[in-house]
Amino acid sequence: MRNYMIVTLDISAQAALEEILASSGEGKSLTDIAAARSALAVNPADVIFVDYNLLMEDCSLYTDGMSAIWQGHSDVEIVVLVMPDDIRRAVDVMKSGAVDYLTYPINPGEVQVVLERLDKTLMLHTKLDYLRDQFWNEDALHVVRTDSIAMRDAFDKVRQMAGTKTTVLLTGETGTGKSLIAKLIHTHSSRKNDPFVSVHCGAVPDTLIESELFGHEKGAFTGAIRRKIGKFGLAEGGTLFLDEIGTISQSMQIKLLNFLQERTIQRVGSDESIPVDVRIIAATNDNLWDMCEKGLFRKDLYYRLNVFPIEIPPLRERKSDILSFAEAFVSHFSLQLGKDIKGLHPKVLDAFQRYSWPGNVRELENLIERACILEKDDRISLSSIPQELFGLLQGAECSRPDISMAIGRARQLVVDKFEKAYLSELLEATHGKIKEAAKWAGITPRQLHKLMSRHGLQRRSFRPPEKKGTGASQ
Template sequence: MRKMLVITRDGNRSAKIGGLLDQREEIQTRTALCSSAHEEDREVDTLFVDVESLLAKNKSINKALEEFWANYPSAAIVVMADDEQTKVAVDAVKAGAFDYLTHPIEKEELGLVVDKVRKSDALQSELDYLRGQFWDEDSLEFVDTRNKAMRDFFAKIRQVAGTRTTVLLTGETGTGKSLIAKLIHSHSNRKDKPFISIHCGAIPETLVESELFGHEKGAFTGAVRRKLGKFELAHGGTIFLDEIGTVSPSVQVKLLNVIQERVLQRVGGENDIPVDVRIIAATNEDMKELCEKGTFRTDLFYRLNVFPVRIPPLRERPEDIPRLIEGFIKQFNGLLNREITGISEHVLDALLQYDWPGNVRELENVIERACILETDDVLHPNSFPPDLLDAHGEVLTALVKTSLPLKQARQLTIDNFERQYLTNLLEQCNGVMKMAAEKAGVTTRQLNKLMNRHGLRRKNFQKRNS
């Protein structure tokens, strides 16, 4: 049972809100904030507080929220406000409150907020579990995802990381296969041993054997000294073979022998050298098709395909794009000595519609370019490639998301249209709510709810057009 607390100076409103909430929840109401909470009250899950109670004693929003959290450290704070107090409520959300509601509060609207709190708690609980049980601190931001397919993917990575099982990572170019390989290694019992990465497709065919298995002095022209190969260097640790489908038939034979016998011979050598190496291979090709064509050995494929894992492309997880952009901006602020605070709402909407054929790598490159070119503290359309966005931040070619189920694709299209419509409208009206509501044919309260749903803030449009 969840514990909820309603704090408002209006006893009638407090009673009404208590009546609207699910009666299966444990609900308490108060007309003022106590100076200190009882020990049993510190477990409150959700705190509904009106603006008057929030700003009691003329405190700043930040200080008021800090006082609430001091008393109720686990609570998600939902601010309740009249229409004229909306700005204060929005500022409270920016300062860390979970969400806000406007009076008169409707049961459906209240239920949506409560559901959002529940889902947020569930996600946080899982992240806390992962923090304590598996992922190291440096990986938490990387593995945090809102997409079900990616959550399933990381669940598989958790299962296989601690074993010595050979892993085959498949996925399109730019999905982050090398990062996943490093993630697996860093969470294995080999993490204190070497992690050696080799891009098989980037090495001339004549040198691949030498790079992988090493060579003896005089083995070929230019071999003036003995050289250890990548497998020897990775002894006791992990070797990552990227673009494994590009290796030649002769290398495939030697690679198969290393996997089966756990020994190798350097080029030009005769002695068997024992190696203890965990193999992670990766490809963006269809390995079964290569086997059918006869360009890749079927027996080697089966040796590598012990634990196959497909990395979903970025277009199948658009809900992760805002989080990735935020992370890249933070990264490039440090590298480029910039102070970019965010991205234009209009541009973000456009990037959510783009199909990202280059996946996460393409997104990273686009954000890096924008951070270099941007002269403001927010990324605007003119900082993005002209072949990606037009001057207004529109995607030049918005593709239908056929990779998604019809219902999900339809909802995504509706959300994108609604967000774009509101963004254009608010820009035209310079953030004036009354004018925008009249043009849209809705009430200011309805407009405010729509803006809240899409994360649009009137202040942003006023600043942008001032």
């Protein structure tokens, strides 16, 4: 139920509004602004219907009249009542913040249209109030602590839209924390008590992705021995996180587009359309617009997913956050391993600040986990991190820099040299096993392949020689 206030000298207009508003809330009628302000102080209203001339009483500007109402009551919505000849004035008032207007004499049909618009506006206010009251929950406080302007902007966007049904597209490099942001959005939304279901689209074969997402009926294909509800069904009422959305096939893109348009799904082997209440959060490390231009991704699907984009910057662009991330990981793994590691040696932190982190936060997490396993002291020392990470950078710092080239080029040469040394050591340790090496580095196999190609590294160069007698070529 809404609380309404009617401020006009027109008795017939008061009576008409009171009758129409009675079914949707409680109303109070007054005849001057001063009385309205006094009444608002005692009993706040959601909406005030106010005559334009009364609004302008003792004011040279209509903005002053509205400010007088909003002083101490900034959440109240203003609907202006005007004569038909004064509609232009009403439009000017709306430009300054009024939500709508009505003309005399009061028309019930026009009032209903205004009430429908108000419902949407007030619903949004309710959700935003909910977010303001709940942000941030205790578990998220360590996540949102950041000195990075770019990350603060990302978290501000989370605050703005978490409580809505809006579809979100998270973009950023692999390992930047897109899945963490998706969970953050869910846990700070009105859906937080309903399921959060995550699907890594790139990890599901094209032949199974439709069944994985939408489910299937028994006997729909060979091996379908029982009915499967699918991820959409499991996420009913909650959030479905589609990671690496750029990897899905063209046919799957069409089916996902259909869901976003119709909000229904069809299980494999069934023609029945099933309504589903699911909020979609998609993520990608690809440039979807470039894929659209190349014909690899549907533009209409891109527009449907890109309703509210949030870009997550790479770790190299928010190095001020490295210390807080590292300390959080050290605390976590130290407790998990039953150790008492309290922090990082200053030279370790210095090396971390100089490194480019191609694997981003995930690479940092994996490196800290490895260091915590190796560390025997009460803080992470140089001996517990890959020597290339510290040694190469230390050598670059001690040698005389080549000032004949631009600083960006000089920096890139150092980074390239380290990356090649790091990858060579990594592939040597894993005997050229791409999946294992990528997991250890905290990056995807595809990203590892790209880095290897950039530095001219061949997988076969790191495979152990075949033993004689196996029949393999030597």
